[in-house]
Amino acid sequence: MLSWHQKMSNAKAVLSTAASLVASAMLVKSIANDFLPAEFHDSLYSGLRCVSHYLTSQLTVVIEEFQGFSINQVFEAADLYLGNKSTNTSAQRFRVGKTEKDKTLGITLDRNEEMVDAFEDATLKWRLVCTQVPPAVEYRSQNLGDYNSTLRSEVRHYELTFRKKHKDLVLNLYLPHILEKAEAIKVESNVVKLHTVMHSRWSNKSAVLKHPMTFKTLALDSELKKTIMEDVDNFLNGKEYYRRIGKAWKRGYLLHGPPGTGKSSLIAAMANHLKFDIYDLDLTNIQSNSDLRYLLLTMPSRSMLVIEDIDCSIKLQNRETEDATPNQGDRGDNNKVTLSGLLNFIDGLWSCCGEERIIVFTTNHKDKLDPALLRPGRMDMHIHMSYCNNSVFKQLAFNYLGINHHHLFEQIEGLIVEVNVTPAEIAGELMKSMHAEVSLQGLLKFLRAKMTQQD
Numbered sequence: 001m002l003s004w005h006q007k008m009s010n011a012k013a014v015l016s017t018a019a020s021l022v023a024s025a026m027l028v029k030s031i032a033n034d035f036l037p038a039e040f041h042d043s044l045y046s047g048l049r050c051v052s053h054y055l056t057s058q059l060t061v062v063i064e065e066f067q068g069f070s071i072n073q074v075f076e077a078a079d080l081y082l083g084n085k086s087t088n089t090s091a092q093r094f095r096v097g098k099t100e101k102d103k104t105l106g107i108t109l110d111r112n113e114e115m116v117d118a119f120e121d122a123t124l125k126w127r128l129v130c131t132q133v134p135p136a137v138e139y140r141s142q143n144l145g146d147y148n149s150t151l152r153s154e155v156r157h158y159e160l161t162f163r164k165k166h167k168d169l170v171l172n173l174y175l176p177h178i179l180e181k182a183e184a185i186k187v188e189s190n191v192v193k194l195h196t197v198m199h200s201r202w203s204n205k206s207a208v209l210k211h212p213m214t215f216k217t218l219a220l221d222s223e224l225k226k227t228i229m230e231d232v233d234n235f236l237n238g239k240e241y242y243r244r245i246g247k248a249w250k251r252g253y254l255l256h257g258p259p260g261t262g263k264s265s266l267i268a269a270m271a272n273h274l275k276f277d278i279y280d281l282d283l284t285n286i287q288s289n290s291d292l293r294y295l296l297l298t299m300p301s302r303s304m305l306v307i308e309d310i311d312c313s314i315k316l317q318n319r320e321t322e323d324a325t326p327n328q329g330d331r332g333d334n335n336k337v338t339l340s341g342l343l344n345f346i347d348g349l350w351s352c353c354g355e356e357r358i359i360v361f362t363t364n365h366k367d368k369l370d371p372a373l374l375r376p377g378r379m380d381m382h383i384h385m386s387y388c389n390n391s392v393f394k395q396l397a398f399n400y401l402g403i404n405h406h407h408l409f410e411q412i413e414g415l416i417v418e419v420n421v422t423p424a425e426i427a428g429e430l431m432k433s434m435h436a437e438v439s440l441q442g443l444l445k446f447l448r449a450k451m452t453q454q455d
C-alpha cells in the first residue's frame with residue numbers, strides 16, 4: 001500500500017502534469033496570437049478545446065492489488081482476463097509464468113504496459129502501473145507471507161481509463177463481466193490429471209484424465225448418489241470446519257462391491273467434480289514403506305490418492321502378525337510395504353502435511369480386508385456399489401438411449417429384481433445398438449439367459 005506521503009507526491013505529480021498541460025495550452029495560445037495570422041486562430045483554438053475536452057471527458061478507475069491485507073479480487077480477475085486477451089491485442093510485452101499448482105501457463109500484462117479492450121460501445125484502456133516500494137512498506141508487506149519476491153519491492157495497480165459517459169456501463173456491467181470471465185478461465189485451466197508410479201516415484205509424465213464420467217452420467221441409487229455428492233461438497237467447503245474440530249483436512253472412502261458396479265467410474269466422477277488430480281497407487285509397484293512414505297509426502301494438496309483392489313494388490317501383512325514379532329516388524333518396516341505402514345502414514349505423518357486430500361480404496365471383497373482397515377474412524381465412508389436395481393437401469397437407459405419409457409421396460413424391470421446384473425453388463429448390452437427396440441430386445445435376451453444360469 002502507498003504511504004500517505006507517497007500518495008501525496010503521486011497526487012502532486014498528477015496535478016503538476018495537469019498544470020503543465022494548462023500552461024502549455026496557454027503558451028501555445030500566446031505564441032499563436034503573436035505569430036499566426038488571425039484566420040488560423042479559430043481552428044487552433046477549437047483544436048485546443050477538443051484536446052482539453054478529451055482530457056476532461058475521461059475517467060480513470062484505479063484497481064489496487066491489495067484490499068487491506070488481502071488480494072483485491074478485481075485486480076486478480078483483471079490480471080487473468082487481460083492475460084487471456086493479451087496475445088491478440090496491441091500489448092507489446094506480457095509475462096508468462098506457472099506455479100506447481102497451475103495446470104496451464106499464466107499470462108499477464110508486463111509492467112507499465114498498456115492494452116485496449118472493447119465492451120459494447122466503450123473503449124477501455126488498461127495500464128498496469130508498478131511503483132517501487134520504500135523499505136518501511138517492504139517490511140510490512142513481508143508479513144503477508146504469501147508474496148512473491150518481485151511484489152515485495154513494488155506495488156502494482158491497474159488504471160482503467162474510459163469516457164465519463166461509460167461510467168455506469170463499466171461499474172455495473174464491464175467489471176462484473178471481468179469477474180465472471182476470470183472465474184471461467186480458472187475452471188477451464190483446471191484439467192484433471194492422472195498420475196502413476198514409475199520406479200517408486202510419481203512419474204513426471206502425467207496424463208489428462210479423459211474419463212468422461214460425471215455424477216450426472218453415473219447411474220447410482222438416487223439417495224446414495226445424493227449422500228455421496230453432499231459428503232464430497234461438505235469436504236470441499238469444510239476448511240473452517242476441519243480447522244475447528246482439529247482434524248486434518250482429508251477424507252477417506254472405501255468403495256466395495258462386485259466387478260462392474262461402477263467403483264472406478266465413481267472415482268472418475270469424484271475427481272471430475274472436485275477437479276482434483278488422481279494419484280493412482282499400485283502397491284505392487286512399491287518396494288518398501290519408505291517409498292510409500294515418499295510417495296505420500298510428495299502428493300500435492302487438492303489431490304486424490306486411489307488404491308484399487310486393496311485386498312489383492314499386495315499381501316498386506318496382518319497387524320496381529322506384525323505385533324507378535326515387533327523386532328522383525330520394526331526392521332522390516334522400511335524393507336517392504338506393510339498394512340501398518342500404510343495405515344500409519346495415512347493416519348499419522350501424511351495427515352499432518354498437505355491439505356484437501358482424498359483417499360479412496362476399492363475392493364471386490366470387503367470381507368477379506370484386515371479389520372484394522374475397517375475399524376470405525378479409519379475410512380470416513382464405506383460405499384457399497386451393488387448390482388443394478390430398476391432406478392439404476394432407468395438412468396442407464398436414459399444415458400445410452402435417451403429414453404424414459406418403452407414398452408419393454410416392464411419385462412426388463414421384472415427380471416432385474418430377480419437377477420444379479422451389474423451396471424457394466426447392462427451398459428454393454430445397451431451400447432450394442434442405437435435403436436432402443438433392438439438394444440432392449442438384446443438386453444431382455446441377456447437377462448433371461450442370466451436368469452436360467454442363476455437357477
Ligand SMILES: Nc1ncnc2c1ncn2[C@@H]1O[C@H](COP(=O)(O)OP(=O)(O)OP(=O)(O)O)[C@@H](O)[C@H]1O
Pocket residue numbers: 217218219220257258259260261262263264265266364385423424425427
Ligand atoms: N454405475 C454406473 N453408471 C454408469 N456406467 C457404469 C456404472 N457402472 C459401470 N458402468 C459402466 O461399466 C464400465 C465398468 O465399470 P467400472 O470400471 O466403474 O466398474 P468397477 O466397479 O470399477 O469394476 P472392477 O471391480 O472390475 O474394477 C464403466 O466404464 C461404465 O461404462
Ligand SMILES: [Mg+2]
Pocket residue numbers: 263264265308362
Ligand atoms: Mg474398477
